[in-house]
Amino acid sequence: MAPRWKWKGAEAKALAEPIANSVSELQLSLAKTESSGSLSSCNVLLAVEPEQAELLDRCCFGRLVLSAEKGKKWIQLSFEEAFYLLYNLKCIKIYLQGRCLEKEVDTWMYMRSKRPKFPIFFKAYSHLRSKNWVLRSGLQFGVDFVVYRHHPSLVHSEYSVLVQSGDSNRLRAWSDVHCAVRLSGSVAKTLLTLHVSGNSNKEDLNLPLCLENYTVEEHTICRWSPELSREDEIMKP
Template sequence: MFLSLVTRVVNDLEQVSLSGRNHGFDFGCFLENVGSLSLAKTESSGSLSSCNVLLAVEPEQAELLDRCCFGKLVLSAEKVKKWIQLSFEEAFYLLYILKCIKLSLRGRCLENEVDTWMYMRSKRPNFPAFFKTYSHLRSKNWVLRSGLQYGVDFVAYRHHPSLVHSEYSVLVQSGDSDRLRVWSDVHCAVRLSGSVAKTLLTLHVSGNSNREDLNLPTCLENYRVEEQTISRWSPELSREDETTSPTPKVTNVSNLKTP
C-alpha cells in the first residue's frame, strides 16, 4: 500500500517536473527522501565486492532507485528480487548520507559506517576525494554516472540519463594527484570532452586531514571543493581577441548552478 501510493505520487510529480512547472520544487531531493524511506522500511542489504556493491531489493524499490538515479539493474531470472549494482560512491551515499541500506562483507553485516569506509579506502585509496566529489555534486541535484568510457571519472547529467545527455565530463583532482599537470594532458582532455559534446569540469578536493583522520568518514567535513570548467578557445567565436593560439580557457565556477 505504501509503495503503490509513493509510486503514484512520484509519477504525478515527474510529469510536473518534466513539463517545467515545478515552481521551485526540489524534485531530486523529494525522490531521494522517498527512496530512502522506502528502502529503510524494508532494510535493504547489499554485498560488498572489491569494486562495487550488489544490492538486493524488491521490484518497486528497484524502480525507485532507478528514478533516483542510483545504480544499474543487473539482469537475472528472479522475479521476486531485483539486483542493483552500485558504485562505491553510490553505496556509501545511500548508507552514510541517506541511511537507508545496510552492507555486508563475506556474509558478515558491517555494524557501522566506519567499517565500510575503511574497507572502501583499502580497495581505493583515493575514495575519500571521489566520494566528496560525488556527494558535492549530488547535493546540487546533478546526477553522476561513471565516466570510464569517456576517459574521465564521472559524467554529470542535469536530469535522468534516460531523458538527456550528460553535460559535463568530471575529473577529480586531489592534493597528491599529477593529473592535468602539463598542457598536453589538458588539451587531450578538453578535445576528448568536446568531441562528445561535453564540457570538462575539474573538481579540486583539498583538506587538512591527517592519516588518522582519514580512517573516519567525518574527515569529509575538512575537505574543500573548488570547481573549474575548461573549454577550448575558438578564434571564430573570439575574433576581437588578438591571440591566435587555440589554448584552453579555464573558468572558475565555484558555485556551479543547480539544475
C-alpha cells in the same frame, strides 16, 4: 552550455519529477524495508523489491543485474553510490561475508582498503550529488564521471568530470589539458575539474568524518574561440 533534451516533452517531464523528490521517496522506501547490500572487491550488490528497483533507476543509483530469482531485484552499486546511500541518506545496511557492518567506519575502511583514493572520489561524488546532479561512470569518455541534469533517458550529459587532489594532478602539462578538452568537446561536453583539498592526516582518513575537512573547487575548462571573443564594433572613446 544549455541542456540538450533527448525528445520533445522531456524537459516538462523532468520539471514534473524533480530528482530531489525521487531521492526523498527512495530514501523513505529503503529505510522502511531495511534494505541491505553485500560488499565485494569493487562494488555492492543491493537486494530490493521491484518497486524500489524502479526508484533506484529513476534516481540513477546503480545498474540492474539480471537474475532468475523471483520477487527480488539485484542492483549493482559503485562504492560511491553505496556509501552515499549508507552515509548521506542512511537508508541501507551493508554486509560483508554475511556479517552486518553496524558502524559506518567499518564500511569506509573496507572501501578505502580496496581503493586508497576512495575518500577523494567520494567527496567529489557527494559534492555533486548533494546538488541534485546525476552522476555516471565516465570511463568510456576518459574521465571519472559524466554529469546529467536529470535522468539520462531525458537529457544528454553536460559535463565530463576529472577529480584531482594535491598529490594527484592529472592535468600537469598543456598537452594533458588540450587532450582532455578536445575529447570532451568531441562528445558535446564541458570539462569540469573538481579539486579536492583538505588537511586530513593518514589517521583521519580512517574515519568518514574526515570528509568535513575537505573542500571542493570547481573549474570548467573550455576551448577559447577567437570568433566569440572578437568585438563586432570598434569601441569609441
